[in-house]
Amino acid sequence: MTACAAGDTYCxxxxxxxxxxxxxxxxxxxxxxxxxxxxxxxxxxxxLLVRRLASSVWLDNAVRSLGAASVPTVRAKVARGLA
Numbered sequence: 001m002t003a004c005a006a007g008d009t010y011c012x013x014x015x016x017x018x019x020x021x022x023x024x025x026x027x028x029x030x031x032x033x034x035x036x037x038x039x040x041x042x043x044x045x046x047x048l049l050v051r052r053l054a055s056s057v058w059l060d061n062a063v064r065s066l067g068a069a070s071v072p073t074v075r076a077k078v079a080r081g082l083a
Contacts, residue, residue, distance in 0.1 A: 003034045004031055005028075007028070008030065010030070
């Protein structure tokens with residue numbers, strides 16, 4: 001949340017002029033850093049709660065998560081007529 005807030009604050013304070021924002025802007029960095037940090041926090045929290053879990057269970061959950069994440073991408077491509 002702090003990364004997103006820092007990016008938004010930078011956008012409001014420094015990029016309010018008439019010139020276009022640079023690409024990639026520091027505001028983008030704030031938004032992109034948020035997701036890896038949240039994923040890391042989630043993994044650490046789960047590892048603390050579940051000490052001994054077989055690696056096959058971790059792999060199975062990773063494959064299921066990637067499969068679930070691919071569904072919106074495929075649906076968007078089908079909706080646009082790209083697939």
